[in-house]
Amino acid sequence: MSRYLDTLPTPAHVEPKKLIVLSAPRTGTHGLYSALKLLGYKPYHMVEVLGAGAKAARIMREGSEGEMGMGKPYTRKEFDKWFADYDIIIEMPFFMLRSTLKAYPDARFLLVQRSPEKWAKSYENTLGKVSARTKRFPFTLLKYFDGLMYELNIFSSRTDDRCTKGAGMTEEGKKNLAECYKEYIATVKRLVPPEQLKVLTLEDGFGWEEICPYLGVPVPKDLDWPGRNVPEEFAAITGPVIQRSVRRAIMSLTTITVGIIAAGVWYRRAGGPLPALSWFK
Template sequence: MSRYIDTLPTPAHVEPKKLIVLSAPRTGTHGLYNALKLLGYKPYHMVEVLAAGAKATRIMREGLEGEIGLGKPYTRKEFDKWFADYDIIIEMPFFMLRSTLKAYPDARFLLVQRSPEKWAKSYENTVGKLSVRTQQFPFTMLKYLDGMIHELNTFSRYMNNICTKGAGMTEEGKENLVEHYKEYIATVKRLVPPEQLKVITLEDGLGWEEICPYLGVPVPKGLDWPGRNVPEEFAAIATPVIQGGIRRAVMSLTTITVGIIAAGVWYRRAGGALPMLSWFK
């Protein structure tokens, strides 16, 4: 199957990447995203994906498929198309780490790590719950009627399987979340040269003093660091996207139903006999 990103034109200009953030979701990445925007940067984060809709979500999903062997891995060519207008990449590398490192071998990287147990609990309360929800009715039906729900359903299924090592959000799966996160952090530190990687522990603090010197910019005065993306904030971001998908799916279903009824009425008026369904006999 052809990839959507292959249909996009080669950009006339690609913003040089000033920082690539290798942190997993649920490690202060949303606050970092907002902070970098306040500094004048143009970061790409999951918020950008959800705002752009099904096409951007498909690009993300197909990039993940390439990373896990279900498709062709993304290279610098694909990333340049995807991130042409952005100078910092956040969260996406967590889904396609090796492809990212291969595409940007000389980049400056940042990793915000946290307690594996706390990360697993945060994942369970946010991404995990959303993943479980999208694999249940009515989403298993609505995914055939809305592109965004289809993409989120597929992507979340992949990520849930990866992060829980196939066990899902069971007790075993929750234990596997901890192990997966530990393995991811160890992999980043093994693959990225130390001189290109700044590591910050979330529990030790994440703010202007930790970020600005690494970027080579002054610490802003009198400007508060944006808050962390707590579960309630995550829900506020994700819920409108899900609700929008449900509305579009219902509208599609209504359109299809009305069309079938109209066709039946026309056929009957034209003298055709409607079939008697077996369960009505």
Template sequence: MTREIDTIPTPTHVKPKKLVVLSAPRTGTHGLYLALKQLGYKPYHMAEVLAAGVPALKIMTDGMNAELFHEGTPYGRAEFDKWFANYDIIIEMPFLMLRSTLKAYPDAKFLLTERDPEKWAKSYLNTIGLSTMRFRTFPMSVFKKFDGFAFYMDIFGGRIVDYCTNGYGVTEDGRQALIDNYKSYISEVKRLVPPEKLKVIKLEDGFGWDELCPYLGVPIPNTPWPSLNTPEEFQTIVAPRMKTAATKGMAGVATIMAVVAVGIWYGRKGLLPFLK
């Protein structure tokens, strides 16, 4: 089966990677993404996937499936260069394919934002977990079939939530699995990345310009840190995609109902013998 990444031509120029962020989602990554943009960098984050649409979502899902579920060939430097050619910082994607990322960028500068595991699990369930539940319940379970992005987002979201919760989903057992798996992920990062190449920032100790800028070697701007990392902020990011899926879904359902109604009318008039 052809991977989406294989449909992209080899780029003539690839931006050097200034930083690779190994953090899990819901650890201040969106604020970091906005902050890095403010500093003049070009970071790749889940927000870029939402903006790019179905092709980017397929690329991300293919890479995750190969890395976490051994379905296909894991991405190497050639695939990452295609994917991130125009970006100089990678955020969140390494969480889905840690070993492939480390193998592709062995000389990179790495950053890990770390959060209290119980707080992380609660935040994950209240955002990513909740969104996944919405895709699986009516009416979004129907509407997603009329919107390509929602359809593939459900596939991606469902798989990663099942993976991180050991299949328990948004339950108490799922919450405990999230805590345990997050602890394991943090330990794995620290085991695989040499300490001299890894900057670890604990959110509870403070995360802002003072922690980021010295590591990057850039001046501290005289502006507030651009994010609060709240569930409300997350919903603001995903809401436009949900609204689009709902709009397409309602239009699709209405069209089907109209076709059925016309078919019944013709059948009653005797114009469609198979409906008699």
């Protein structure tokens, strides 16, 4: 099956990547994304995917599947198409680490780590809850009537399988979350040369004083670091996206249903058989 990204033209210009953030979701990545925007950078984060819609979500989903051996992994060519207008990549490398490192061997990397147990709990309270919700009715039906919901549903299911080692959000799966995170952090530190990797710890706190010197820019004065990395912030970001997707799906489903009923009424009045019934004769 062809990938959507392969259908896109080669960009005329690609922004040089000034930083690639290897941190997993739920490690202060949204606050970092907001802070880097305040500094004038153009970072790519999950927020960009949610804002762009189904096509961006498909690109992300197909890239993660390639990393998992379910398709062809992305190379620098594909990443240049995807991130052409951005100079910093955040969160996406968590879903396709080896592809990213192979594509950007000389990049400057940042990793924010946290307690594996706390990360697992945070995942369970945010991403895990969203994933579990999308596996229940009416989402199991509505996803077929909205492109973004469909793509995110597949992506979240695959991510859950990876992070819980196939156990899902069961008790066993919740225990596997911490183990998976430990393995990810160890893999990053093993694969990335120490001179190219800055490691911070979320529990120690980080802000302008840690990020700006690494980027070689001045520390801003009288400017608070944005973001709190709490479930409420996650809900504030994802909630409106889910609500809009549900509304679009319901409208599509309603339109299709009304169309079928209208067609049935027309055929009845015209004296002909309903097409759906005649197929079975």
